[in-house]
Amino acid sequence: MSCFVTVGTTLFEDLINQVLSEKCVENLKKVGVKSIKSQIGKGNFEKSTLDRVFGELADKSDQGKANYQGINVEFYRFKPSISGDMAEAFIIIGHAGAGTCLEALALQKPFITVTNDKLMDNHQTELADKLSDDGHLLQCTPMTLADSILNENLFKLRPFKPASKNLVAEHIRELVGVQKLQ
Amino acid sequence: MLELIKNFDNEFNMRIYIIADTDTISEDKVSVLYYLLHIKRSLKAIAHEKSRNNEKFVVEKIPRSREVGQSYFSSVFSTLNSCRFAFKLIYRTRPDLVLLNGPGTCIPVAFAAAFFDIIRLIDTVIVYEESICRVNKLSLSGAILYYLGMVDSLIIQWPELKKRYPRAIYIKDFKEKST
Numbered sequence: 001m002s003c004f005v006t007v008g009t010t011l012f013e014d015l016i017n018q019v020l021s022e023k024c025v026e027n028l029k030k031v032g033v034k035s036i037k038s039q040i041g042k043g044n045f046e047k048s049t050l051d052r053v054f055g056e057l058a059d060k061s062d063q064g065k066a067n068y069q070g071i072n073v074e075f076y077r078f079k080p081s082i083s084g085d086m087a088e089a090f091i092i093i094g095h096a097g098a099g100t101c102l103e104a105l106a107l108q109k110p111f112i113t114v115t116n117d118k119l120m121d122n123h124q125t126e127l128a129d130k131l132s133d134d135g136h137l138l139q140c141t142p143m144t145l146a147d148s149i150l151n152e153n154l155f156k157l158r159p160f161k162p163a164s165k166n167l168v169a170e171h172i173r174e175l176v177g178v179q180k181l182q
Numbered sequence: 183m184l185e186l187i188k189n190f191d192n193e194f195n196m197r198i199y200i201i202a203d204t205d206t207i208s209e210d211k212v213s214v215l216y217y218l219l220h221i222k223r224s225l226k227a228i229a230h231e232k233s234r235n236n237e238k239f240v241v242e243k244i245p246r247s248r249e250v251g252q253s254y255f256s257s258v259f260s261t262l263n264s265c266r267f268a269f270k271l272i273y274r275t276r277p278d279l280v281l282l283n284g285p286g287t288c289i290p291v292a293f294a295a296a297f298f299d300i301i302r303l304i305d306t307v308i309v310y311e312e313s314i315c316r317v318n319k320l321s322l323s324g325a326i327l328y329y330l331g332m333v334d335s336l337i338i339q340w341p342e343l344k345k346r347y348p349r350a351i352y353i354k355d356f357k358e359k360s361t
Contacts, residue, residue, distance in 0.1 A: 167356035169189030
């Protein structure tokens with residue numbers, strides 16, 4: 001029962017550090033998480049996090065593994081595809097990027113999206129806001145992440161059903177004046 | 183866009199895929215790498231489509247109209263350059279259907295297609311699908327195409343946009359045809 005954390009290509013140190021805070025790890029354990037895997041992107045852990053969780057690790061390490069509070073914790077920066085890690089996860093915590101949101105929803109995973117409140121122009125949250133309003137995912141900031149994890153709605157989210165492209169294709173065929181060739 | 187195209191068979195048996203030129207991306211290395219990976223996967227999917235349908239396909243690279251942070255003055259010239267490419271491409275290929283999904287790269291192509299359609303050189307259908315990220319208002323590309331009335335169908339993915347853009351079509355409004 002793993003928790004997968006992803007920040008995509010962004011720099012989001014608040015998120016990656018918060019997930020490994022004592023409070024968040026405790027809450028993750030409460031909901032049944034047994035391991036945490038973090039894709040940390042460009043950011044770095046704070047020295048205090050590194051010391052507390054990973055013990056002896058260089059400051060700007062690109063990867064690491066440890067056992068912390070009875071949970072296996074590991075991290076890496078990037079992978080060509082994180083689909084595998086997302087598919088294996090029990091719950092997913094991610095930045096509010098559209099691709100991440102849609103992929104997590106397609107996999108029907110309990111998903112918490114964390115908004116980076118330090119960013120000036122947060123246009124990317126338009127989609128996350130809407131999906132949250134419609135009950136498809138939970139939304140929070142790094143400071144409220146610990147509470148979000150314990151939000152009972154995390155496991156009662158509504159599945160997201162994207163539109164059928166087949167009907168769009170049908171409409172386009174009509175416009176052009178062709179028929180589907182059998 | 184590829185999800186949509188998978189629904190077509192060889193009623194569209196000659197396909198031209200236009201992607202933004204990757205040689206001049208000015209974003210950071212990681213973003214570029216992911217972008218190239220995305221392109222690679224898309225090309226693989228396109229090739230798979232080709233083998234499924236025995237169709238011909240070509241991939242064309244269009245110069246970007248504007249790089250991130252580029253000055254507006256020089257942007258005029260790079261946009262004109264993109265337009266020149268788009269006009270030559272549309273003139274040469276005479277498409278029956280032009281499918282666009284923004285971002286800005288699609289605008290020169292839309293202009294070229296609309297222009298040649300207006301002067302009756304080609305008879306083409308132009309369809310623009312707005313990104314699912316646009317919930318409350320259209321992207322700049324979408325807005326340009328909507329207000330200039332340049333597309334036959336502008337498809338939106340959230341019903342909230344219907345009030346503001348009544349001529350747009352909400353993607354979930356397409357009905358099953360009763361046979």
